[in-house]
Amino acid sequence: MRLEVKGLSFSYNSVPALRGVTFSVQSGEVLGIVGPNGSGKSTLLRCLAKALKPRLGTIILDGRNLATLRGREVGRRLGYVPPPGSGQAFPCTVLEAVLQGRRPRLTWGVGPRDLEVAARALACLGLIELAERQLNELSSGQRQKVFIARALAQEPEVFLLDEPTATLDIRYQLEAMALIRGLATEKGRVVVAVLHDLNLAGRFADRLLLLHQGEIFAAGSAKAVLTPENLRAVYGVEAVVTEGPWGVQVTAVAPVGGFGAVEEAAVCAVGRG
Numbered sequence: 001m002r003l004e005v006k007g008l009s010f011s012y013n014s015v016p017a018l019r020g021v022t023f024s025v026q027s028g029e030v031l032g033i034v035g036p037n038g039s040g041k042s043t044l045l046r047c048l049a050k051a052l053k054p055r056l057g058t059i060i061l062d063g064r065n066l067a068t069l070r071g072r073e074v075g076r077r078l079g080y081v082p083p084p085g086s087g088q089a090f091p092c093t094v095l096e097a098v099l100q101g102r103r104p105r106l107t108w109g110v111g112p113r114d115l116e117v118a119a120r121a122l123a124c125l126g127l128i129e130l131a132e133r134q135l136n137e138l139s140s141g142q143r144q145k146v147f148i149a150r151a152l153a154q155e156p157e158v159f160l161l162d163e164p165t166a167t168l169d170i171r172y173q174l175e176a177m178a179l180i181r182g183l184a185t186e187k188g189r190v191v192v193a194v195l196h197d198l199n200l201a202g203r204f205a206d207r208l209l210l211l212h213q214g215e216i217f218a219a220g221s222a223k224a225v226l227t228p229e230n231l232r233a234v235y236g237v238e239a240v241v242t243e244g245p246w247g248v249q250v251t252a253v254a255p256v257g258g259f260g261a262v263e264e265a266a267v268c269a270v271g272r273g
């Protein structure tokens with residue numbers, strides 16, 4: 001399985017959000033997408049999930065153009081986990097939400113194998129005890145785990161994960177990233193994950209794409225991408241980058257130019273004294 005993206009461009013009402021994005025990722029790989037707020041990460045993932053139609057460029061899944069794939073086939077091939085806060089809010093239980101992941105595979109309704117796969121997905125995320133709870137009564141981190149479990153139950157070839165760990169506590173961040181890593185390494189899936197945590201990205205992804213204003217600013221290993229120069233240019237931060245036993249570690253020290261401008265803005269917002 002190989003996912004190839006060539007010259008992808010997308011605009012929201014003629015305002016460009018992605019320009020000439022080209023990369024490929026194959027079975028067994030975790031590709032981390034990093035970049036500042038508004039740099040186009042979610043837009044890219046939604047184009048890959050066929051939720052948005054690119055203005056230019058092609059997305060090729062195992063030699064087939066994504067544009068030619070129909071709904072159920074897209075669902076069998078691509079598992080999309082939306083960013084926190086954007087998932088559906090309609091009333092259903094956790095188990096029902098996870099079973100929705102089986103929809104592209106259902107023929108005559110939910111069968112024993114669907115229940116077994118859903119139960120395994122719930123167990124993977126530590127959700128068994130929450131199975132009968134209402135989705136909209138969960139904490140945001142619990143809900144995020146449900147969306148990951150739903151994608152697991154879908155058994156897709158490609159996982160597209162938008163900030164899968166953003167609302168998880170530090171233990172579940174590690175567990176979720178190890179699970180995601182295992183999907184690639186052990187199950188041979190393709191994983192594309194948007195991550196704001198550069199340390200998790202550097203540790204668990206094979207390669208990173210650093211987006212800046214809708215374009216790829218840098219691509220490659222964490223060591224090559226997460227340099228102080230790149231972090232200054234793209235995020236506008238002075239950062240210290242070290243390499244340790246758990247990979248590249250980034251500590252953002254201060255905004256470029258210091259905290260003065262931030263303090264000014266705070267004074268502006270709440271007044272002096």
Ligand SMILES: Nc1ncnc2c1ncn2[C@@H]1O[C@H](COP(=O)(O)OP(=O)(O)OP(=O)(O)O)[C@@H](O)[C@H]1O
Binds near residue numbers: 017037038
């Ligand atoms: N529905 C929309 N309509 C118009 N513009 C949008 C829409 N969604 C996103 N944008 C704009 O497109 C650009 C890219 O947004 P996108 O959500 O892809 O960024 P992101 O990298 O995921 O950011 P974040 O880290 O904040 O999630 C931004 O300038 C954003 O304001």
Ligand SMILES: [Mg+2]
Binds near residue numbers: 041043
């Ligand atoms: Mg986003």
